[in-house]
Amino acid sequence: MAKNRLVGHASLTHPADQRPMLFNSKKLLLIAGPCSLENEKVCRAAATILTKLAKKHPELTIIFKGSFDKANRTSLGNARGPGIDEGLALLALMKKDYGFPVLTDFHERQQAAAVGQVCDVLQIPAFLCRQTDLLLAAAATGRVVNVKKGQFLSPSEMEFVVSKLRQGAAKEIWQTERGTTFGYQNLVVDMRSFGQMKALGTPVIFDATHSVQQPGAAGGKTGGRREFVPPLARAALAAGADGLFIETHPQPERAISDGPNQIPTAELPALIASCLAVWHAVRE
Numbered sequence: 085m086a087k088n089r090l091v092g093h094a095s096l097t098h099p100a101d102q103r104p105m106l107f108n109s110k111k112l113l114l115i116a117g118p119c120s121l122e123n124e125k126v127c128r129a130a131a132t133i134l135t136k137l138a139k140k141h142p143e144l145t146i147i148f149k150g151s152f153d154k155a156n157r158t159s160l161g162n163a164r165g166p167g168i169d170e171g172l173a174l175l176a177l178m179k180k181d182y183g184f185p186v187l188t189d190f191h192e193r194q195q196a197a198a199v200g201q202v203c204d205v206l207q208i209p210a211f212l213c214r215q216t217d218l219l220l221a222a223a224a225t226g227r228v229v230n231v232k233k234g235q236f237l238s239p240s241e242m243e244f245v246v247s248k249l250r251q252g253a254a255k256e257i258w259q260t261e262r263g264t265t266f267g268y269q270n271l272v273v274d275m276r277s278f279g280q281m282k283a284l285g286t287p288v289i290f291d292a293t294h295s296v297q298q299p300g301a302a303g304g305k306t307g308g309r310r311e312f313v314p315p316l317a318r319a320a321l322a323a324g325a326d327g328l329f330i331e332t333h334p335q336p337e338r339a340i341s342d343g344p345n346q347i348p349t350a351e352l353p354a355l356i357a358s359c360l361a362v363w364h365a366v367r368e
Contacts, residue, residue: 105256106185106204106228107287111145112363113327114356115187115289119342120165121150121174129334131182133349137356147205148184150175154341155191156211159304163340168195172202187230193221200225210234210262213245223252230258232291235265239280246284257286260329263295271295273316275323282324290320291329293345308345310336314355321362328359
C-alpha cells in the first residue's frame, strides 16, 4: 500500500525541470537569515549583511532563509510569525531586491505548492523528517528539498528519508545535521554524522545555531548557547560538512523566536571568515 502511494506521488513531479543544480561543490553553501520572518526591517538587516559577504567572499553560495510559521513553539502563547501569505511575500521581496535564492520550511503538505512558487529550497523540519506525505509534496514541486535530520534519528536512518525523496523524484536533495537529543533539554553533535550522511550521495549541511538549542529550558520557551556556534561550525567543516545553516538577527535578544542561539548580524562576517579559513584548509 505504501509503495503505491509513493508511485502515485512521483507522477506529480515537474516533467522536465531544467533549473541548474543550486549546490556547487566548489563553493561553501551558506543558508542564513532570521529564524522568523518577523518583519521587513529584520529581513533587510540580514540580507544587507549577506550582500556584503557575497561581495567579499565569491566562494560562497548564499541562500536567504526565514520561517513564516514557527508551528512547534514550546508554548501556545509564543509568537509564531507572519503566516504563509505575508511570509512568502517577504521572501519574494528579498529575492527580488537582493538576488539571493530563498528557503523556508513548511509543515503541511497542502502548503508545498504555494511555497514552491516562491522558494528555491523547501525545508522539511527535523520533527517532521519522516512524514512521507510532506516529503513527497516537497519533491513534487521540482525545487531543492533540504531535509533536517530529526533529533531522534541516527545518521544511518536518514537513508530511508532520502529514499522517500528519491522515489518521489526530488530534483535535488540536501540533508542537514542539527544535533541529537542528549538527555533532557540538551543536544549534542556527532561529528561522524557528516561522513555517514554524505555516503548517501547528497550534500550535508550543519545547522550551527539550532544545534546549540536547549529545548524548553527557558521557562516555556527554548534556550540556547550561542557561544558554541563558532567552534561547532568550524569543527563541522573540518569533519566534512558541505555548508552551514546559521540564523542571524540584528538584535537577538528581541527576536520573537530562538534569540539565545541566533548570531547578531554584526558578528556574522567574522564568524564566516573564520569558517572559510577552515573550509579552505581542509580542501588543500
